[in-house]
Amino acid sequence: MTALSDFPITTKWPALRPDRIQLYSLPTPNGVKVSIMLEETGLPYEPHLVRFDTNEQYSPEFLSLSPNNKIPAILDPNGPDDRPLGLFESGAILLYLADKSGKFIPQDAGGRYETIQWLMFQMGGIGPMFGQVGFFNKFAGKEYEDKRPRDRYVAEARRLLAVLDTRLADRAWIMGDAYTIADIATFPWVRNLIGFYEAGDLVGIGDFKHVTRALEAFLARPAVVRGLDIPKRV
Structure with missing residues (x-):
């Protein structure tokens, strides 16, 4: 039977609790999606920076x-x-x-696929476009004299918002009254933007x-507060 020790990643980041989900991450918008989800579900895990x-x-x-070569990644022993x-x-x-815990995704097929739809909206739109805004507003792209690339991504970010x-x-959350993985995926990126x-x-x-109202509700959740700082930077 395959053991965690058979995975090369555990030679660099040894599993002190090999019975737990191993999380390899950094507290970026993509990284904290998973740490927040783990905190929300209560699934036992061990984080690695x-x-x-x-x-x-x-x-x-x-x-x-x-x-x-992107974070996050996980290794589930079970x-x-x-x-x-x-x-x-x-x-x-x-x-x-969500499937492992039975939480934060509707159990009916229609609701499940609608939630996945909004998860893909974040993955394919909000994440990449907000990231481009960050590049042109704060990082190397800030020095470009031609502001047309920045303005293009700002316009797309506004459209997505x-x-x-x-x-x-x-509705309170993306899927209505129920808080789901669609929210867990989306609001770390709004916060970062x-x-x-x-x-x-x-x-x-x-x-x-409505976005800012939902963001405030998201950031008030105790599991979100914890997850935003996992793994701790050293």
Whole structure:
């Protein structure tokens, strides 16, 4: 039977609690999706910090589990058929943890697929586009004299926020009264856009009152507060 010790990643990040889900991550918008989900579900896990400042995401050990060299990744010792399972890609991990815990995704087929639809909306739209706004507003792209690339991504970010705001106009959360993985995926990115990326004024976040209301409710959840700081930076 395969054991966690058979996975090369555990040679660089040894599992002190091999009976628990192993989380390899960093507290970025994509990373905290999974730490928040783990905190919300109560599934036992052990976090490991993947340091970008020393390029650990490119190490052979990390690539053996996450070949796209992106965080987060997990290794579940108690996967399907009682065999260890490794996963990368935050959306896939959220779906797996929702199924494993039976939480934060509707149990009816229609509701499940609608939730997955909004998860894909975040993965394919909000994440990449908000990230481009961050690049052009705060990082290297800030120095570009030509502001057309920045303005293009700002306009797209506003369009996506408008879609989300309309969705939230008559409901507490993306799927209605129920808090789901769609929210866990989306709101870390909204928080990052107006916080770390310092782009709140640029995108006119005040125009999206339903988004900001839901973001405040999200950030008030105790599991979210904990998950936003996991793994702790050292």
